[in-house]
Amino acid sequence: MTRALVTVVLGVAVTGAVIGVLPGISADDAWAVLAAAILLGLMGALLRPLLVTLLSTAGWVAVLFGWLVTQALLVWAALHLTPGVHVDGFWPAFWASWLGAVLMSIGLWLITAGQPGAATRHLLRVNRHFRRSVPPISTPGLLMIQIDGLSAPLARWAIEAGNLPTLGRWLRSGGHTFTEWHVELPATTPASQAGLLHGASDRVPAFRWYEKSAGRLVVTNHPEDSALVESRCSNGRGLLAEGGVSVSNVFSGDAPTSLLTMSTVPRRRTGPARYLSAYLLDPFGLTRSLVLTVGEIVKELHQARRQRLRQVQPRMRRDWRYVLLRGATNVLLRHLNVAILAEQMMRGAPSVFCDFVDYDEIAHHAGPARPEALAALEGIDQVLATLEEVAAAAPRPYHFVILSDHGQSQGATFLQRYGLRLEELIRRLTATAAETAGGSGDAEQRGRSGVLRAGIRSTAPEPEAETATTGERPEIVVAAGGNLALVYFTQLPGRVTLEEIEERYPALLTGLTGHPGIGWVLVRSRVDGPVVLGRAGRRWLAGDRVEGLDPLLGYGPHAASDLLRHDGLEHTGDLVINSLWDPVAQEVAAFEELIGCHGGLGGWQNRAVLIHPRALPGPSGIVGADQVHRVLCGWMEKSGCRGAASSAEGEPRWAVR
Incomplete structure (x- = not known):
């Protein structure tokens, strides 16, 4: 009742401010302003749900058009119908609608900031019809929240420092326990999610890779490519196969409901889902997100400037594309994810898996333990508190599982340290190569899509060039992700051996291993099998010599077992190159322009976290995302939200081999 009264008072104040400021709108007295505010509120409450349904059915164009003009039409109608209020046409009402929504969002944020439960009350209110229509369900569900890029050591420190009070409370109460698991090579989101969601991490050798047989570069954050990779991973029994929901992931886990998931984008040819339409057409929800997005952008500009003034090292240039991306991931996508999760929980979904990418994106550009990255972690912790409150009102109880897909390691980039890129170094060492094509772009969010064609670097995305099969191939392809790079000699079939490489490019291997920015190079010998080359030695993996x-x-x-496994993956590089690891500075050297990186070995990037209820015990010493998949499936079977099934070996899915 108090909140409703506050909303009404704020609505009247905003309506009065808008009428007083904008030309073309006037009111005879304060009573007319009060009547207009009340009528506008009533019309929005009654008509907006109907408009969401109608426009969702009509398709994307209708929703986007409705997003722009629906609120304006409501304002125009309310002002016209209110005695004592005068409006000169549609455009004054249009600008009044946006100004009013912005002022209302700012006012509500100022009133509710710091108040526990404000977000929860809003989510429960917009999903109240599910509370009435969905009957109670006794079987617990599993809500799996992935905090992208969070390493176990940093998570422990943040919890102990009080930065993550929700997770800290769960652990101190004894309800949850903290487990660290090892991320096998490559330490990337697509590889880990192929394992977590499908138990098939071995189908993903890197963030991006070249397939000689097809003559194409596969980039896993391109929808068509992620759909292709999922078709190779899926056996129809993924983690979310039995009524589960996939939200903001790379792969779907065979979920029948897949929202904001990269691999299912090519399948969706219809209009927008109702949840997205409702979010776009909610004037206060969307406008609030837009206002906070602007605030996040301003904060990013300030923090980047502060790094420059304080001469923080290592650091990188944070251009306008990242500035906009940070606003989108830290506010818009996070708010949308929370809205979707709340709706699915109120619907009683048996299992939900959602990836929050905010921290990972900021850590790439600012550093994994920098203040702005830690602030993103705090925001996700607040999301967990909100979801915990929503779960208390959901029709079924939920077990919360918090996990990451990999960690991050920090360091000045290869280019910053040595003044050249890895593909340029390889070009110099292979003087006879006519062309070098590379995959070390400027940022992960653009698909790491920088491409070198005939020695010319392009930083613009080239999806058609990357995925096309052409008769003319570059001689060498360098596909970089973090501090790991796969090198392919595309005109030579199959896996090119150490002996062939030394014959064709006699300066290449010694030049790479002798470079201070290279830690090791994995190559396959025709005689001895996989061998790891270093500056002052080598290690044969087959005999561990x-x-x-x-x-x-x-x-x-x-490290040795990871490389032995990676050597056997389909489409792995003829050369697998890892950057230096400086144990004193605790730094790596990314082959991309990202000072927080992951993909290879060295530092915290291979140390992921799994926080789960004590009621769902799991094994210690977990190695690889596939084993985490089996653990999660076992918990779901134990809870009853997934049918029992055994692996091909006849052991429980959660068993660790």
Whole structure:
């Protein structure tokens, strides 16, 4: 009742301000302003749900048109119908609608800022019809929230420092427990989600890779490519196959309901889903997000300037594309994800898996432990508190599982350190190569889509060039992701051996291993199988034999097994190159222009987190996303929200081999 009264008072104040400021609109007295505010509120409450349904059915054009003019039409009608209020045509009403929505959003934010439960009350109010229509369900559901890029060591520190009070409360109460798991090579979101959602991480050798047989570069954050990869991963029994919901993921996990998921974009040829229409047509919800997005952009400009003035190192140039992306991921996408999760929980979905990418994006550009990245983590922790409150009102109980797909490691980039890119170094060392095509773009959010054609670097996305099969191929393709790069000699079929490379390019391997920015190079010998080359030694993986100084020293206890596994993956590179790892500075050197990176080995990028209820015990020492998949399936089977099934070996899905 108090909130309703506050909303009415604020609505009257905003209506009066708009009428007083904008030309073309006037009111005879304060009573006319009060009547206009009340009528506008009533019309919006009654007509907006109907408009959402009608415009969603009509398609995207109708929704986008409705987003622009629906509120203006409501304002125009309310002002015309209110005695004592005068409006000169549609355009004054149009500008009044947007100005009013902005002022209302700012006012509500100022009133509710810091008040616990304000977001929850809004979410429950917009989903109240589900509370009445969905009967109680006794079987617990599983809500899986992925915090993209969060390493286990940083998560522990943030919890202990009080930056993540919701997670800290869950752990201190004894309701949840903290587990660290090892991310196998490559430490990327597509590879981990192929494992987490489908148990098939071995189908993804990198963030992007070249397929010689098809003559194409596969980039996993391109919808067509992610759909192709999922078709290779899916057996119809993914993590979310039995009534689950996939939200903001790369792959769907075979979920029958897939929202904002990259791999299912090509399948969706119809109009927008109702949830998206409702979000776009909610004047206060969307406008509030837009207002906060502008605030996030201003904050980013200030924080980037502060890094420059303080000469923080390492740092990178944060251009306008990232500025806009940060606003979108930290506000718009986060708000939309929360709205979707709340609706699906109120519908009683048995399992939901959602990826929050805010922290990962900021950590790439600012650094994994920098203040702005930690602030993004705090925002996700607040989301967990809101979802916890929504779950208390949902028709079924929910187990919360919080996990990450990989961590991040920090460091000045390869280009910043040495003044050239990896593909330029390879071009110099292969003087006979006529062309070098590369995949080290400027930022992960653009698909790492920088491409070198005939030695000319392009930073613009080239999806057609990347995915097309052509008769003319570049001689060498360098596909970089984080501090890992796969190199392909495209005119030579199959896996090119160490002996062939030394014969064709005698300066290449010694030049790479002798460069200070290269940690090790994996190549397959015709005689000895996979071998890791370093500056002062080599390691044969098949027999685990070391000659000289072990090139994998300092890269972690799983380095050799990770590389042996990666050597057997389809479409792995003829060369697999990892950057340096500086154990003193705790830094790597990304082959892209990102100072927080992941993909290879070195640092915290391979140390992911799994926070789960103590009522759902899991094994320790988990290695690889496929094992996490089996654990999650086992928990769902134990809870009853997924039918029991056994693996091909006859053991429970959660068993760790």
